[in-house]
Amino acid sequence: MLAGKIARERRYAGVLLLVLLGMVLCGGALAHQYLMGHGGTDRQVQQLVHPLYTTLPQITALTVDQRLDRDLSWPYVHGVLRGVTGSPTVRTLARPNERFGEVVTDFPFAASAAYSHGTSPYPTATTITLRVPGGSTASIVTRVEGAPTVAANEELFVFVRDQGAVAGGNTKTVLVVSSEGDVFQVRGGIVHGQGALSAFSEPLAVFQQHFAH
Amino acid sequence: MHAIVDNPRLKKALSMTSILILALSLLPSSALAFALETYNGNEILWTIGEGSHPCGPSSVPGKPPSDPGWNPCYINLAYLSGITSRQGWQDTAIQAKAQWTAYDSAYNHYVFVYDDICCQPQQATMDATDLGGWDPNTGILFLGNTNFSWYPGNPNQMASADVQISTNAVIAWCTVHDPGCPDSNHMMLEGVMDHELGHGLGLAHPVQGPNSWAILECQHTNGESTLVQSDDRNGEMYLYSDHASDFGSPGSSPC
Numbered sequence: 001m002l003a004g005k006i007a008r009e010r011r012y013a014g015v016l017l018l019v020l021l022g023m024v025l026c027g028g029a030l031a032h033q034y035l036m037g038h039g040g041t042d043r044q045v046q047q048l049v050h051p052l053y054t055t056l057p058q059i060t061a062l063t064v065d066q067r068l069d070r071d072l073s074w075p076y077v078h079g080v081l082r083g084v085t086g087s088p089t090v091r092t093l094a095r096p097n098e099r100f101g102e103v104v105t106d107f108p109f110a111a112s113a114a115y116s117h118g119t120s121p122y123p124t125a126t127t128i129t130l131r132v133p134g135g136s137t138a139s140i141v142t143r144v145e146g147a148p149t150v151a152a153n154e155e156l157f158v159f160v161r162d163q164g165a166v167a168g169g170n171t172k173t174v175l176v177v178s179s180e181g182d183v184f185q186v187r188g189g190i191v192h193g194q195g196a197l198s199a200f201s202e203p204l205a206v207f208q209q210h211f212a213h
Numbered sequence: 214m215h216a217i218v219d220n221p222r223l224k225k226a227l228s229m230t231s232i233l234i235l236a237l238s239l240l241p242s243s244a245l246a247f248a249l250e251t252y253n254g255n256e257i258l259w260t261i262g263e264g265s266h267p268c269g270p271s272s273v274p275g276k277p278p279s280d281p282g283w284n285p286c287y288i289n290l291a292y293l294s295g296i297t298s299r300q301g302w303q304d305t306a307i308q309a310k311a312q313w314t315a316y317d318s319a320y321n322h323y324v325f326v327y328d329d330i331c332c333q334p335q336q337a338t339m340d341a342t343d344l345g346g347w348d349p350n351t352g353i354l355f356l357g358n359t360n361f362s363w364y365p366g367n368p369n370q371m372a373s374a375d376v377q378i379s380t381n382a383v384i385a386w387c388t389v390h391d392p393g394c395p396d397s398n399h400m401m402l403e404g405v406m407d408h409e410l411g412h413g414l415g416l417a418h419p420v421q422g423p424n425s426w427a428i429l430e431c432q433h434t435n436g437e438s439t440l441v442q443s444d445d446r447n448g449e450m451y452l453y454s455d456h457a458s459d460f461g462s463p464g465s466s467p468c
Contacts, residue, residue, distance in 0.1 A: 044365070045362050045363070045364060045372060046252060046362065046363050046364075046365055046369075047360060047361065047362045047363075048250070048360075048361060049358050049359070049360045050358060050359050050361075050412050050417070050418070050431075051344075051355045051356075051357070051358040051431075052355070052356045052357045052358065052405055052408050052409065052431065052432075052433055053353045053354060053355050053356060053431070053432055053433070054353075054354050054356055054400075054432065054433050054434060054435070055351075055352045055353055055354070055432065056347055056352045056354065057352075058352075059347065059349060059351075059352030060351075060352040064350065067349060067350050067352075068350065070349070071349045071350065074347070074349050076346040076347065076383075077349050095375075096293075097291070097293050097338060097340075098338060098360075098373070098375050099362065099372065099373040099375075100360075100362050100372075100373060102360075140362075146353070146355070159348075159349070159350070161345075161346060161347075161348070161349065162345055162346035162381070163345040163346075164342070164343030164344050164345035164346070164379070164380075164381050165342045165343045165344070166343075166344055166345050166355075169343075178345060178355075179345075179348035179351060179353055179355075180348075180351060181348040181349065181350030181351035181353065182348060182350075193350070195351075196351050196353075197350060197351060
């Protein structure tokens, strides 16, 4: 009789356990549904930045070599830096009144040479931050159309020009590159363009001559 | 000429050609012209009003779409200080916003409006900031952009759309208050605002690429139309009307 009572109590305990387990599972599912319906998420937010652009016929009518020859004569081009990138850090810049911030990827950039008509816009033999719009964090992934592609341990030529407020804008220690034409990569002694300029390549010595005058 | 018309074989061929031309003319004139924002092969869609403001016939179960009570879809748009602090910019934005008001003449109801109803969640913003000068190596100058965000899934749920118009000094804008706008020295602000608000409702750059006549083309040239074109409208109606197939089908964006 005692054994029967124990068995019955064990059955009740088992049922109670199953009911509690069901409540936990249903509650979790409902909470997940609530979060999804209210803008909450357990997924990475995706961002895409679509630019609208125009082109300057005085530039597009020229060959790439002619454009490079004239680069330092434009008042809004302050110089060209040569250097090597380090390991990137992705950060989110706050933007007032916007739901999500602006994601940027920062590379340490050891500048070894500078080309400019006046004083170099950034000192050489120092490391500055090379900032590229877009990147990926644990909570957000941002892709910016038209932005250059930069990776760690690359030798680059980068253009120092008017970047406005894009990615926080240029500062004394941060150089922004926001367009594919801002970055040229050096691989095996050859300088390569990217994006719209991906067909461009030139030996390093020839490329440097564009800024020698 | 008389002999040609009397030739029965030629008459039959002409007749067949006429039928073919008629059939082609009945197709949407710009099928495959518009493109939609997609991710992993799925459209990125607004959950209008974050679920609190459903639109379309489903908002009033049992009512036909022609009912005057049919609710248009709307996205709230907030103007930030970059727009409100510049003379004529907010009025230009209001005109651009009105360009995207879509009326469905087949069913006598509004399908979509950009709205600024007080106190609802602001799903889209418009601001002005300096997007930089010319890229001297590509000749590109950024006029504006739309930064839109979504939660991935099926469907992908749009979370926000933030429009920025460039204030860089090399761009001379003209607004709705400037007579003779645009001219050879001034770009029409409304055209860029129209373009960016098109992204805000879920449209991508159109199939034809940078040289199309659509307001959503990826490259703007001074002197081009600043109005929402039929291709753009087809895309909008495809997204928000309840008879999408009447407006063609989306293609993939080349730029």
